[in-house]
Amino acid sequence: MRRLLALWGVVGLLALCGGAARLHAHHSFAMFDTQNRVTLTGTVSKFQWTNPHAYIEIDVPDGNNPPKHWTVELGSPSILMQGGWKFSDVKPNQTITVVLNPLRNGDPAGLLVRITLADGRVLANGPGPTGGN
Amino acid sequence: MRPYVLAAVALFATVVATGLAAQSAAAPDLSGSWAPYRGGRGADPKFAAPPATEILLKGEYKKSWDARRAAEAEANKKGEPLATPAVECVPYGFPRMMSVALYPIEILPSAKQVTIITEAFSEVRRVYMGEKQQPIDEVPPGYYGHSVGRWEGDTLVIDTVGIKESIVAYQNLPHSSQMRITERIRLVAPDYLHDQITIEDPVALEKPVTYTLAYRRLPNYKMVEFVCENNREYTDANGAVKLRLGK
Numbered sequence: 001m002r003r004l005l006a007l008w009g010v011v012g013l014l015a016l017c018g019g020a021a022r023l024h025a026h027h028s029f030a031m032f033d034t035q036n037r038v039t040l041t042g043t044v045s046k047f048q049w050t051n052p053h054a055y056i057e058i059d060v061p062d063g064n065n066p067p068k069h070w071t072v073e074l075g076s077p078s079i080l081m082q083g084g085w086k087f088s089d090v091k092p093n094q095t096i097t098v099v100l101n102p103l104r105n106g107d108p109a110g111l112l113v114r115i116t117l118a119d120g121r122v123l124a125n126g127p128g129p130t131g132g133n
Numbered sequence: 134m135r136p137y138v139l140a141a142v143a144l145f146a147t148v149v150a151t152g153l154a155a156q157s158a159a160a161p162d163l164s165g166s167w168a169p170y171r172g173g174r175g176a177d178p179k180f181a182a183p184p185a186t187e188i189l190l191k192g193e194y195k196k197s198w199d200a201r202r203a204a205e206a207e208a209n210k211k212g213e214p215l216a217t218p219a220v221e222c223v224p225y226g227f228p229r230m231m232s233v234a235l236y237p238i239e240i241l242p243s244a245k246q247v248t249i250i251t252e253a254f255s256e257v258r259r260v261y262m263g264e265k266q267q268p269i270d271e272v273p274p275g276y277y278g279h280s281v282g283r284w285e286g287d288t289l290v291i292d293t294v295g296i297k298e299s300i301v302a303y304q305n306l307p308h309s310s311q312m313r314i315t316e317r318i319r320l321v322a323p324d325y326l327h328d329q330i331t332i333e334d335p336v337a338l339e340k341p342v343t344y345t346l347a348y349r350r351l352p353n354y355k356m357v358e359f360v361c362e363n364n365r366e367y368t369d370a371n372g373a374v375k376l377r378l379g380k
Contacts, residue, residue, distance in 0.1 A: 028214030051359045057379040071379045078357040104212030
């Protein structure tokens with residue numbers, strides 16, 4: 001229930017801040033399919049806390065096949081911190097769940113919408129839906 | 134205490150008080166960090182930015198602006214957005230730097246110089262107070278140009294010339310070397326700041342464009358460092374933004 005409430009909090013925040021964040025965006029997000037979402041649960045291989053974007057690399061189990069690798073683009077550290085993130089929130093070997101807007105060209109990568117961290121906390125990609133970038 | 138000593142003390146107190154009042158009336162405290170205004174989170178909607186004036190470009194400038202916008206729309210539709218210099222970690226320059234997504238700015242006023250530092254790309258503007266502006270053609274074209282400032286009552290007025298022609302302005306406006314930008318910065322409420330920006334360019338614009346950026350004070354905010362490094366996005370041969378995948 002608590003997680004559900006947190007989720008609705010995030011949804012509400014996204015609804016509230018959506019437009020402004022994109023208005024002066026760092027670049028167009030048109031390479032991502034913002035109409036579709038993919039949910040992945042996997043193991044973190046790397047968390048890159050850098051500007052202009054942070055990235056999470058995860059390996060996602062794929063049945064009897066080797067795990068499939070995905071690259072997750074986030075906002076910048078500043079924008080993530082505005083959304084309650086810390087540089088130490090994600091570490092290699094943790095299991096996380098991410099909701100993404102996938103790349104439109106079909107490559108295994110996407111723009112983070114929200115994450116469920118290893119400790120169960122749910123965070124958005126900064127205070128706005130795109131991380132404001 | 135003797136009467137003349139009292140009188141002197143009273144006179145001194147009056148002079149000090151008058152001086153302080155004049156200073157505070159003339160120069161409101163703009164110091165600190167400011168976030169671009171956005172609705173919600175208790176923000177007062179009456180301090181949102183007023184609407185901008187119409188953009189009317191001349192001849193070739195209008196053609197190139199229209200063409201770029203059409204190309205951007207087409208590229209976005211295909212999911213291959215056109216890259217901008219920021220994709221390659223190149224800073225925005227003035228005036229675009231004054232409003233980048235949700236990134237705050239920091240204002241450091243002093244009597245001789247007002248310094249404005251942006252969080253995105255750590256860009257810095259220096260506004261020389263009380264100095265005379267240089268002729269446009271004597272300012273080496275750059276990202277921030279040459280800015281001089283003065284107080285008009287409670288308003289900080291900044292005049293900027295010398296912005297490189299490759300640095301697009303508000304709404305990605307193209308401009309000529311003759312562009313002049315006037316800012317009128319003032320507190321519209323103790324915790325709300327407006328920067329009214331007017332772009333004049335007799336070569337590129339049919340008439341000046343005025344728009345306002347609104348900010349909200351961020352008390353006790355500590356600016357976050359921003360060094361654009363290890364960029365995973367890049368510009369491909371077609372000028373589109375692409376993402377390097379990790380392993």
